[in-house]
Amino acid sequence: MTKRKERLVLQDLLGSNKKIANEIREKLIQQGILTANLLSSPGAGKTTLLEKLAKELSPAYRLGVIEGDIETQRDAERIRAQGIPAWQITTGGACHLEAKMIGNLFPQIPPDLDFLFIENVGNLVCPASYDLGEKLRLVLLSSPEGDDKPKKYPKAFTTADCLVITKADLIPHLPFDPAKVIQEALELNPQLKIFTISALTGEGIQDLVAFLLQQLQELRSSHA
Amino acid sequence: MHELSIVANLFELLEEQAKEAGAQKITLVKLKVGVLSGVVPELLQTAFDIYKKDTIATEAELIIETVPLRLLCHQCHQETIRDDIVFTCAHCGSTRLEKKEGTELILEKIELEIDD
Ligand SMILES: Nc1nc2c(ncn2[C@@H]2O[C@H](COP(=O)(O)OP(=O)(O)O)[C@@H](O)[C@H]2O)c(=O)[nH]1
Ligand SMILES: [Mg+2]
Ligand SMILES: [Zn+2]
Numbered sequence: 001m002t003k004r005k006e007r008l009v010l011q012d013l014l015g016s017n018k019k020i021a022n023e024i025r026e027k028l029i030q031q032g033i034l035t036a037n038l039l040s041s042p043g044a045g046k047t048t049l050l051e052k053l054a055k056e057l058s059p060a061y062r063l064g065v066i067e068g069d070i071e072t073q074r075d076a077e078r079i080r081a082q083g084i085p086a087w088q089i090t091t092g093g094a095c096h097l098e099a100k101m102i103g104n105l106f107p108q109i110p111p112d113l114d115f116l117f118i119e120n121v122g123n124l125v126c127p128a129s130y131d132l133g134e135k136l137r138l139v140l141l142s143s144p145e146g147d148d149k150p151k152k153y154p155k156a157f158t159t160a161d162c163l164v165i166t167k168a169d170l171i172p173h174l175p176f177d178p179a180k181v182i183q184e185a186l187e188l189n190p191q192l193k194i195f196t197i198s199a200l201t202g203e204g205i206q207d208l209v210a211f212l213l214q215q216l217q218e219l220r221s222s223h224a
Numbered sequence: 225m226h227e228l229s230i231v232a233n234l235f236e237l238l239e240e241q242a243k244e245a246g247a248q249k250i251t252l253v254k255l256k257v258g259v260l261s262g263v264v265p266e267l268l269q270t271a272f273d274i275y276k277k278d279t280i281a282t283e284a285e286l287i288i289e290t291v292p293l294r295l296l297c298h299q300c301h302q303e304t305i306r307d308d309i310v311f312t313c314a315h316c317g318s319t320r321l322e323k324k325e326g327t328e329l330i331l332e333k334i335e336l337e338i339d340d
Contacts, residue, residue, distance in 0.1 A: 003337070005335065005338055006335050007241060007245055007334050007335070009237070009333055013255075014329055094229065096229075098229070125226075126262075129226060155261075187310050190321075
């Protein structure tokens with residue numbers, strides 16, 4: 001006799017990722033490391049911003065960078081050229097990083113870092129669903145991508161802590177209205193902190209640096 | 225297209241559940257997918273149909289229930305339900321809202337066949 005039976009499961013399909021992410025977050029916070037996950041479409045300026053932050057923060061602060069790409073070591077090499085340790089994860093086709101990939105790297109990450117930056121695979125959709133154990137999530141949107149993007153990628157903008165509008169130096173040449181982006185982004189996520197920067201001219205970089213330092217201090221004072 | 229890796233996770237859960245229940249076959253899989261889950265239901269369906277071949281759920285039907293955003297206002301304490309993604313309270317306009325539903329991606333229930 002074959003019986004039909006209904007079974008209630010109620011399990012999160014991303015639950016195993018979340019569990020690993022929470023373990024990673026806890027360990028990094030305990031070590032006093034501020035971790036930021038950078039999301040954007042390809043070419044928005046993630047690596048360039050990290051090169052710039054390396055110049056601003058190192059050697060006074062110790063940085064490490066995890067680079068996520070489908071192929072090549074190129075971005076990790078760009079970061080190492082700044083004298084910063086970088087670990088490349090090549091996903092071999094996968095469109096996003098997952099917490100277990102960060103977990104596998106964990107033994108290599110020096111426990112005395114101040115900042116750990118994770119450059120996700122260039123894609124504003126898939127990476128948004130995967131918690132990597134970061135404390136801060138930064139979504140980057142470059143001015144040439146257009147000012148209609150936040151509502152097209154709601155998951156990225158609703159899960160981010162900061163919106164970084166990049167390539168501000170190009171805004172005068174483009175039909176790009178930063179006020180429109182900011183308004184749309186705040187409708188999706190009223191708590192979003194917003195920075196407008198240019199890695200080329202240095203505009204806005206100091207504000208972002210000050211914010212990161214303040215976040216590091218907060219993390220350390222609340223988990224001392 | 226991370227729907228494929230999500231479906232891979234789903235099948236791990238399905239295998240686990242079938243084993244626990246001592247079932248030979250899964251005939252129905254029901255998911256709850258929030259409008260802010262970050263996945264596209266149609267792509268989940270496609271990925272499911274590809275993945276299910278030669279698994280315990282080969283003949284299973286997939287049902288996806290879409291869950292709208294349910295927001296609780298911390299100002300007026302009323303709820304707003306929306307199908308779009310705008311974080312303002314429909315009653316008082318406040319943006320101090322807590323997401324109660326709409327971000328989930330859940331395997332809610334399954335139907336199994338068990339031989340006695
Ligand atoms: N004009 C301008 N170009 C930039 C800026 N930041 C990055 N770029 C250029 O944008 C391109 C992509 O940058 P990259 O950092 O590799 O983007 P990623 O794919 O997000 O890591 C490169 O050619 C950069 O030189 C900026 O602030 N202004
Ligand atoms: Mg890059
Ligand atoms: Zn209200």
